[in-house]
Amino acid sequence: MFALRTLPSFVLAAVLFLISLSGFAAPGSGTAPVSKTAAAKKAASPKKGPSVRRKVETLKPVMAVPTTDIFHDHRPVALAGWVTGADGMPLPGATVWLTGSTHKLATVTNAKGDFVLTLPNNAPVSLTVGFAGYENQTVVLTQPRLQKGLSVELKQTVSRR
Incomplete structure (x- = not known):
């Protein structure tokens, strides 16, 4: 059983x-195999050949291509740094903003010239730093997560009189 x-x-x-x-x-x-009708079999019988x-x-399977860059980490990145003048003194109140991106991110340095900017992911970014009386400086970062600290030194603008 x-x-x-x-x-x-x-x-x-x-x-x-x-x-x-x-x-x-x-x-x-x-x-x-394809089934044939009787008429089709008679018509095909004189011909000698393969069935x-x-x-x-x-x-x-269809390969799906991601719409975002899969080689970069897609978690937020806290980028820290400091801004100084040509003399090495911190610049409190300097503005740091993200340029060349759809994200509108900006921050301002504290009294010690330090800043923290939270980026949406680890993709390459372009940051611009500016302060009144100083020339704007643009910094390009290929992998922001690897930065231990970003030091930006601004040069004073030359005043013409």
Whole structure:
């Protein structure tokens, strides 16, 4: 007597055996025979040649291309740094902003000239630093997460009288 747990495997084996005998082509198995009507068989009988077979089309996986850069970390990055003048003194109140991006991010330095700017991800960015009476300076960072601290030194503008 068969145990109940072997019965489903026996039924599955029997079904697969019957399918293999019937000549049914499973998807992806290559070709399947095409049935012909009696008139088509008579018309094809004088010709000697290979039997007609139709290729069974299979679905192929489609490669999905990401819309963002997968090589950069997509977690927020806290970028810290300090801004000084040409004399090495800190510049409190200097503005640091993100340029060349759709994100509008900016921050202001504290009394010691330090700033922290939280970037949306680790993608390359361009930062501009400015202060009244000094020339704006642009800094390009390829991987902001690797920066231990960004030091920016601004030069004074030359006043013409």
